[in-house]
């Protein structure tokens with residue numbers, strides 16, 4: 001599904017290299033987790049994959065089902081099935097959450113040559129999915145993320161993910177700021193989406209999320225590259241001992 | 252309306268915007284209708300003024316009123332204080348009167364109506380039944396209406412071509428007709444109120460309008476009457492080199508209410524066309540008037556060629572205690588906009604509100620705002636202005652708030668937000684504030700921001716293309732004002748916001 005090969009990325013504005021030869025492959029149907037110290041480049045990786053401005057890829061490639069992601073506009077990547085749940089979801093004053101969702105869903109359907117959802121179909125789907133994530137009808141009406149609590153913003157990202165049904169879901173610290181119950185709601189939401197044709201790349205600092213969403217592979221990222229990959233036990237090791245030993249081991 | 256369906260409707264409204272962006276070419280109303288026109292000779296002089304008066308079968312007092320205005324006008328000079336740049340206007344190189352030939356005699360059936368006129372209405376989105384009424388077809392009034400009722404008066408170049416729902420409005424005692432008809436049929440009202448809010452001598456453009464206005468709408472809502480439907484006027488400039496000078500007079504008698512909508516379009520032309528309208532609103536005790544405008548005159552092309560010069564004087568006089576007026580405007584069109592809908596808060600506890608969206612793209616220039624003149628005690632006013640500049644456009648908010656010595660305990664709140672798209676455009680805020688008593692308060696807040704890249708990226712990462720993303724973010728920026736509009740207009744306005752920003756990104 002997602003293949004990243006030797007990716008080098010620097011900031012466009014300054015001479016700062018952030019990703020330094022990162023390689024990673026997430027096969028269809030799998031859940032991969034990325035853990036790593038603050039500032040190791042995890043969010044940068046997620047932004048570069050989804051096409052945010054401000055970065056320059058100096059070397060390497062990233063493909064989604066064989067198609068080169070790096071040549072596409074952000075909206076083309078979205079239509080191709082890539083989704084990023086933001087670490088810091090953006091507020092859009094004055095734009096109703098529902099309007100935003102619907103515009104997004106129909107934009108993607110249109111780009112893929114599918115018929116747009118009717119008003120009725122859309123509302124029915126949103127209401128059901130919002131209820132599962134315990135997102136109140138009031139939050140659907142309010143402007144996108146404006147005045148949402150940290151946890152509400154994260155749940156709102158998952159609502160978007162559930163509505164857009166992407167095939168490759170990147171979640172950047174979705175668990176940060178969630179209370180215990182919300183963590184379960186979000187995990188249930190993610191688990192409900194798991195299937196053979198859909199993959200997840202879950203960036204997290206905490207093993208706890210991975211109790212709910214069982215990863216197939218855990219990667220440790222440091223200083224702009226993956227330094228170690230392994231099974232779920234790797235996350236437990238990080239939880240217990242921190243990154244010290246792992247990083248030392250990787251050199 | 253339940254909360255659910257309200258949400259559904261809003262949903263539809265918002266979605267419309269986005270669809271519009273994708274489906275629309277540039278200026279939607281830019282077609283040109285080839286209808287046989289009757290013109291008065293070019294230029295303006297006393298004979299032309301007399302001719303216009305005669306064409307409208309006006310009584311002598313009206314002709315004299317116009318002539319007095321004309322004589323005043325020739326002594327005046329064009330104001331130049333606005334932040335606008337345009338070549339000298341040759342007032343003698345304009346037609347001051349044009350009307351469709353087919354209107355010379357009222358048609359008896361649809362067959363007799365110039366089909367091109369009907370096609371024009373069609374493009375303007377006026378429903379068929381109303382088209383028939385506008386075209387003056389007999390018996391059309393009896394046909395069943397679809398959906399919500401909006402009475403329409405259409406002004407095509409200089410002439411009001413018809414008004415719908417007249418009988419039904421008459422039952423409620425409401426008078427809604429063209430101003431030329433009002434001059435003939437209701438001279439006592441016209442004599443009493445015409446020029447009482449915007450005097451003939453008010454300003455250069457208003458004075459010119461007083462001399463040569465050819466038609467427009469007239470509304471009278473009697474005491475205690477809530478107008479049973481929204482009233483609407485469509486103005487369209489079609490003929491080339493024609494100035495349109497319409498005059499609107501609205502009188503809301505004690506305790507009455509009316510919501511009035513005004514829509515404007517004009518064909519694409521590469522020469523500039525002049526539009527100088529006057530709107531006067533008189534609001535008596537406890538009455539309320541909402542006046543909404545969606546102005547979409549042709550803005551000129553991407554290179555700044557053509558477009559309407561829009562010099563408009565709009566003023567509401569809250570003459571009675573507790574009178575209320577709300578101006579809402581969405582100004583997306585015109586090459587030049589010079590427009591300051593104003594509120595004279597004369598009655599005690601009277602209220603004025605002004606909600607505005609002004610969009611300027613490419614080479615458009617907008618100098619617009621409002622005046623809140625507090626004369627009565629405990630008067631309130633609120634100004635919410637959203638200015639959007641893109642391309643090389645210049646957008647100026649110019650607002651005046653005065654609190655006279657007698658206007659004790661009065662309040663004004665002004666919020667003035669500017670949004671810039673790109674780095675070649677400009678936004679300017681020019682507030683004038685005068686407070687001449689100690690118990691009144693004026694608050695002014697202003698912000699200028701650039702359209703936010705993170706917001707755009709967030710939208711695009713969800714699948715919207717850049718134009719869609721900009722339209723969505725800009726509509727969000729304007730929301731407070733869009734919500735002040737009646738539903739139908741809100742839809743049209745949202746699409747217009749999207750259309751007028753086309754090509755502003757990338």
Ligand SMILES: Nc1ncnc2c1ncn2[C@@H]1O[C@H](COP(=O)(O)OP(=O)(O)OP(=O)(O)O)[C@@H](O)[C@H]1O
Nearest residue numbers: 011018036037038039040041042043044045054087
């Ligand atoms: N636009 C930028 N300007 C300057 N430095 C930047 C920019 N974007 C990223 N960086 C730097 O690149 C490094 C990687 O940042 P990134 O946000 O990807 O880290 P992260 O692994 O997501 O960290 P965290 O776990 O704290 O979320 C950091 O040192 C950060 O300061």
Ligand SMILES: [Mg+2]
Nearest residue numbers: 042043044087
């Ligand atoms: Mg991060």
